Amino acid sequence: MKDLVLAENGKSLAIILVAQDAIAPERTAARELAAYLGKVTGTEFGIVTEGKQKSTPEAGQTLIAVGATHYARDMDINASLLGPEHWFMRRKANVLVLAGGRPRGTLYAVYHFLEDVVGVHWWSAWAEHVPDKPTLTIGPLDRHGEPVFAQRAMAYTAAFSQDPRSAARNRINFHYCWPIPSEYGGESKYGPPNFCHTFCFYLPPTDALFKQHPEWFLMDADGKRKRFDEVQENQLCLSNQAMREVFLAKLKDNINKSRNDPVPPIYFDVSPNDSPRFCQCEACQAVVKAKGGADAGLLLDFLNYLADHIQDEHPEIILGTLAYLNTEAVPRHIKARSNVAIRLCNTRSNYLEPIPANGPFARLLSGWAKIADKVMVWDYHSSFCDMAAPMPLEHTFQPDLQLFLRHNVVSTLNDYRYPMHDELFDFRMWVLVKLHEDPYQDVEPLIETFLNGFYGPAAPHVRDYLHTAEEASRAKPSAFNPGSTMAALRYLDVPFLRQAQALFVQAEAAVKDSPVLVQRVRHARMGVDKATVVLFPKLYREWIEGGNKPDDIPFDREQIAERIKQTYDEQWALRVDAHEPGPSGREIREYQRRDFLDSIATALRRTLVIVARPKKFAELPDDAYFQYAADAFGHTREGTEVVEVEEAESGIANRSVLTDAEIKAMTHPLRLDLHDHTKRATGHEPTIESIKMEDIAGSGYHWYQLGTYAPG
Ligand SMILES: [Zn+2]
Numbered sequence: 001m002k003d004l005v006l007a008e009n010g011k012s013l014a015i016i017l018v019a020q021d022a023i024a025p026e027r028t029a030a031r032e033l034a035a036y037l038g039k040v041t042g043t044e045f046g047i048v049t050e051g052k053q054k055s056t057p058e059a060g061q062t063l064i065a066v067g068a069t070h071y072a073r074d075m076d077i078n079a080s081l082l083g084p085e086h087w088f089m090r091r092k093a094n095v096l097v098l099a100g101g102r103p104r105g106t107l108y109a110v111y112h113f114l115e116d117v118v119g120v121h122w123w124s125a126w127a128e129h130v131p132d133k134p135t136l137t138i139g140p141l142d143r144h145g146e147p148v149f150a151q152r153a154m155a156y157t158a159a160f161s162q163d164p165r166s167a168a169r170n171r172i173n174f175h176y177c178w179p180i181p182s183e184y185g186g187e188s189k190y191g192p193p194n195f196c197h198t199f200c201f202y203l204p205p206t207d208a209l210f211k212q213h214p215e216w217f218l219m220d221a222d223g224k225r226k227r228f229d230e231v232q233e234n235q236l237c238l239s240n241q242a243m244r245e246v247f248l249a250k251l252k253d254n255i256n257k258s259r260n261d262p263v264p265p266i267y268f269d270v271s272p273n274d275s276p277r278f279c280q281c282e283a284c285q286a287v288v289k290a291k292g293g294a295d296a297g298l299l300l301d302f303l304n305y306l307a308d309h310i311q312d313e314h315p316e317i318i319l320g321t322l323a324y325l326n327t328e329a330v331p332r333h334i335k336a337r338s339n340v341a342i343r344l345c346n347t348r349s350n351y352l353e354p355i356p357a358n359g360p361f362a363r364l365l366s367g368w369a370k371i372a373d374k375v376m377v378w379d380y381h382s383s384f385c386d387m388a389a390p391m392p393l394e395h396t397f398q399p400d401l402q403l404f405l406r407h408n409v410v411s412t413l414n415d416y417r418y419p420m421h422d423e424l425f426d427f428r429m430w431v432l433v434k435l436h437e438d439p440y441q442d443v444e445p446l447i448e449t450f451l452n453g454f455y456g457p458a459a460p461h462v463r464d465y466l467h468t469a470e471e472a473s474r475a476k477p478s479a480f481n482p483g484s485t486m487a488a489l490r491y492l493d494v495p496f497l498r499q500a501q502a503l504f505v506q507a508e509a510a511v512k513d514s515p516v517l518v519q520r521v522r523h524a525r526m527g528v529d530k531a532t533v534v535l536f537p538k539l540y541r542e543w544i545e546g547g548n549k550p551d552d553i554p555f556d557r558e559q560i561a562e563r564i565k566q567t568y569d570e571q572w573a574l575r576v577d578a579h580e581p582g583p584s585g586r587e588i589r590e591y592q593r594r595d596f597l598d599s600i601a602t603a604l605r606r607t608l609v610i611v612a613r614p615k616k617f618a619e620l621p622d623d624a625y626f627q628y629a630a631d632a633f634g635h636t637r638e639g640t641e642v643v644e645v646e647e648a649e650s651g652i653a654n655r656s657v658l659t660d661a662e663i664k665a666m667t668h669p670l671r672l673d674l675h676d677h678t679k680r681a682t683g684h685e686p687t688i689e690s691i692k693m694e695d696i697a698g699s700g701y702h703w704y705q706l707g708t709y710a711p712g
Contacts, residue, residue: 003137004062004094007041010134014062016047017055019069024183024262025103026067029110032169033066033098036114039130057094064096067106072099079105084188085173086146089113096141103263104173104185108147111169117141121453124419124426125166126574127520129453147171147437149404151188151267151376151411154433170433174413186263188411192254195267196322196343197232197274202250203243205234216243218279232274238302239283248309255314267341267411269320270303276326292332299327300334307337315339320376323368330367341374341410350479351381351391354399362403369407376411377404381428386485386534387421387596390492390500390527392469394447397432401439412436415482420571420589421596423527426454456514458521461507465500465524472496487538487628492531494542498554500528519574522567529564533557534603537631541610550608561600568597606631607642611650616703630654648701666693 006014014037018030034045048055050069057063065071068079075097077088082101087109090097098109114120117138121129153174154167167175168184176195180187193201203209203216205227210217214225218235228234236243251268258265278284278295291297303321310317320341321327328344336342344364349355355362368375379400383389404412414432419425431446447466451459472491480488504525511517532539536557543553576589611629630652631642640656658666691704 001091001093001140003139004091004096005060006037006062006064006136006138007043007133008135010042012037012041012043012045013060014045014064015057016045017050017063017065017069017071018047019067020049020051022067023102025185026106028183028185029098029107030066032107033064033110033114036118036120036130037136040118040120040133041136042132042134062094062096064098066098066110068099069097071095072097083146085150085171086144087112088144089117089141090144091138091141096138100144103182104168104171107168107185108171111171112143112145116143121449122166122169123430123450123454125163126578127426127454145437147173148439149401149410149412149436152433152436153411153413154416154429170430171437172433176413182262186261187265188267189265190267190269190320191258191265195269196271198269198271199236199273200231200234202247202270203236205231213243216240216246218277219281219284220277221280223280233277234273235275235277235279236272237279237281237284238298239279239281239287244302244305248306251306251319252310252313255310255317266316267318267320270306271320271322271324271343272299272327274325278326291334294327294329294331296323296327296329297331297334300331300336300340303340304334304337307339311337311339318374323364328364330364330371334371336372336374338373340372341376342368342372343376343378343411344368345378345380347380347482350481351393351396352473352478352480354396355403357403365403365407365409373408374410375404375408376413377409378413378415380482381414381416381432382418382422382482383480383484384482386599387418387592388423388527388530389480389484389486389489390423390469390531391480391489392466392473394428394431394443394466395470397428397435398439398443401435405439418592420568420575420592421526424524427451427524455507455511455520455524456517457510458507458517461503461510462521462524465503465507465528468496468499468503486531486534489531492535494539494546494554497528497532497535497539501525501532501555504528519567519570522563523571526564526567529560529567530600533561533564533600536603537606537608540608544610557604561604564600565597568593605641607644607652609644609652611652614649645701653701 006012016030016034018027022030030047034047037045055063055069063071072079072088075088075090075092077090077097077099079099079102082105084101085104085108087100087105088097089109089112098106098113100106100109115122118133118136119129119131123129151174152172153176154172164175164178164180165184167173168180173180173185173188175187179189189195205217210225210227214227216237217225217227218237220226225237226234236247238244247270251270255268272278278288278298284298287298287301288295291301299321303319307319310319318339318341320343323330323342323344344361346355346361349359349361365375365377381393401412414429416422416425416429416432419429422428427450430450431443434446435441435443447463451463455462469491473489476490476493478488478490486492504521507521507524508518511521532555536555539555540550540553544550572589572593576586609631611627613625613627617625629650630648640654642652643655644651645653691706695704696702
């Protein structure tokens with residue numbers, strides 16, 4: 001087959017055809033195709049409508065038929081028989097068909113064509129790559145595909161920014177913060193009233209309702225029906241038949257009123273309020289007992305009741321619920337109906353390793369997959385306590401997504417949420433998003449494509465950095481989850497950070513003539529920079545203990561802090577100022593900025609002292625001893641500072657000046673809790689121990705034992 005010529009020396013040789021009855025996203029697909037082919041070739045591409053204008057190509061001309069045209073049907077691509085995102089690109093003679101199912105198949109066909117064939121890339125909401133090809137030809141083409149996860153969601157704070165087009169272009173079909181408009185394919189979203197914790201939306205615990213139907217609300221252990229001021233503390237009596245009927249009527253109402261939306265929602269959440277309490281009445285507890293003692297048995301019994309009553313009228317609807325807190329444990333003697341989806345949260349797995357096949361989360365997933373055809377995972381990748389931690393975690397994406405796929409997962413929500421702060425966010429997000437379409441594809445070409453395209457001549461050095469980080473983290477395995485701080489990353493030591501900084505010096509030198517690329521490299525470096533500043537006291541000790549002179553330490557923390565601020569300003573201008581996120585979006589970002597820059601300022605104030613290992617631990621091997629000296633604490637109290645104190649064995653202490661009233665009100669001298677993040681979450685992870693007033697031996701410095709805990 002002869003190559004198809006779309007443009008020659010900047011002259012367009014193709015016309016784009018859309019069907020007369022094309023839906024909005026198919027018209028968008030044609031416009032996007034014309035716009036990007038225009039940018040690539042430097043010329044204009046016209047769009048004509050089938051049946052209204054001439055739709056047969058002339059000799060030497062190419063026709064690109066977008067969506068459900070007769071050309072698509074002639075090539076056996078029938079929109080009505082295809083899944084909502086199934087896309088095709090197929091060529092016969094001088095006709096190229098880009099089409100697919102509705103509503104998003106045709107749009108995805110065009111985006112795949114532009115990306116996989118023409119070479120356009122949407123790195124993020126803030127950066128794209130458009131190749132320069134005044135002559136554009138294509139060879140034989142016959143490809144099709146469909147993303148394997150039906151719902152691909154990105155979390156909250158602007159993973160792809162408030163500009164939802166970049167989400168659509170990268171085939172993300174759900175964006176929690178900024179809805180993807182229907183002309184860009186709309187979303188695989190939740191219908192009303194909300195995407196989780198919906199009991200209180202259906203039956204709000206108002207005075208009036210509670211007075212009229214106390215039996216619809218939970219019974220406490222004391223045998224009384226209860227209502228709580230905090231709305232999310234309430235739960236329903238799930239075995240109550242009258243309540244079930246009212247709930248069902250409201251659910252049907254929510255479904256019916258959304259059927260005429262341009263892209264009608266298919267997921268409806270029916271999940272408990274955000275509290276682990278459950279009804280203790282005899283009838284509810286009988287169900288719990290019959291289902292192996294699991295609260296989820298009662299919840300699922302309720303969901304199955306609703307599912308059975310909507311199935312005939314709305315076979316497309318899926319009811320989602322939460323296996324979370326008290327409903328996480330898998331019930332026995334019950335299966336979820338095929339139109340019920342169970343959502344799990346993966347908050348406790350270590351970010352730095354693929355989810356272990358025999359670990360708690362995989363076991364949970366496997367337990368649920370045995371009784372549910374549809375499982376959804378809310379998966380975390382960000383730290384909420386210490387942003388910008390250098391973490392090589394891209395190697396976990398593929399095995400984790402494959403694990404999900406083997407366990408009936410139809411939807412993943414990636415809670416990877418800080419485009420300004422999370423290390424190499426653009427890179428990792430892009431790779432992650434691509435793997436959501438097909439987690440069995442080869443990852444290496446994806447990594448190469450992004451690094452070469454986004455960092456240009458700096459790519460080999462960024463690549464070296466990724467290798468170095470991965471090797472370092474393998475050599476000193478660490479555990480990290482949403483509540484961790486950089487102190488947990490054992491590989492962040494002098495040799496690693498020194499090498500990482502050197503690699504970024506080379507990376508920056510390689511792109512010194514391009515201000516855009518320099519900014520990207522500096523942003524990639526921000527995690528390493530922040531780690532160097534935040535961990536400086538530890539690095540300093542390590543340096544001196546290695547027999548080196550203090551002044552020779554290879555990091556200038558003041559200078560690095562300046563670079564962080566400059567990088568932050570550059571990224572702020574790009575990602576926030578240039579995108580007008582609206583007052584509330586701006587407020588969240590302002591808050592994050594203060595928080596981030598404060599953490600740098602606080603780190604710069606840390607004293608540099610050598611804290612010798614206490615004598616009583618002298619014999620412990622290095623990996624059994626972890627030092628958390630006074631200068632490693634975060635201070636919530638204004639005015640608390642680290643001071644040098646001779647009597648303290650470490651030589652430093654935290655000093656707070658308290659008022660008499662504060663001393664009187666005190667129940668803890670210093671609250672020091674150990675939390676176990678690997679155990680089942682209850683919302684307040686178990687506190688292993690804290691110091692009580694009666695434990696205090698008197699004034700001065702003493703040793704206290706906070707209990708024994710085996711990590712892992
Ligand atoms: Zn009950």
